[in-house]
Amino acid sequence: MITSKNLRQLKGYTATHFLREFKTKNWTRGGLKSLLEKIDRTGSIDCVTGSGHPRTAHTAGNVAAISQWRRRLSACVRAHGAHFEHKF
Numbered sequence: 001m002i003t004s005k006n007l008r009q010l011k012g013y014t015a016t017h018f019l020r021e022f023k024t025k026n027w028t029r030g031g032l033k034s035l036l037e038k039i040d041r042t043g044s045i046d047c048v049t050g051s052g053h054p055r056t057a058h059t060a061g062n063v064a065a066i067s068q069w070r071r072r073l074s075a076c077v078r079a080h081g082a083h084f085e086h087k088f
Contacts, residue, residue, distance in 0.1 A: 008039050 007013040015032035039045060
């Protein structure tokens with residue numbers, strides 16, 4: 001996609017230009033438009049640092065808390081025969 005960045009920045013290619021130039025690719029106009037907007041906005045096609053799922057979701061503390069909760073839930077199921085939410 002380095003070629004697309006250069007064609008956009010140096011020659012001003014639009015989504016329609018790309019579709020005509022690269023007919024064998026299965027690109028959509030909407031996908032190209034969003035990519036070109038990103039190139040215009042950031043000057044790059046790389047992902048932004050920090051975008052995506054936070055790394056703190058699977059910390060040791062969270063994993064321990066979930067494991068403890070699951071053990072308590074299993075004990076409740078064994079003692080009462082069903083989830084406590086289903087008893088209401």
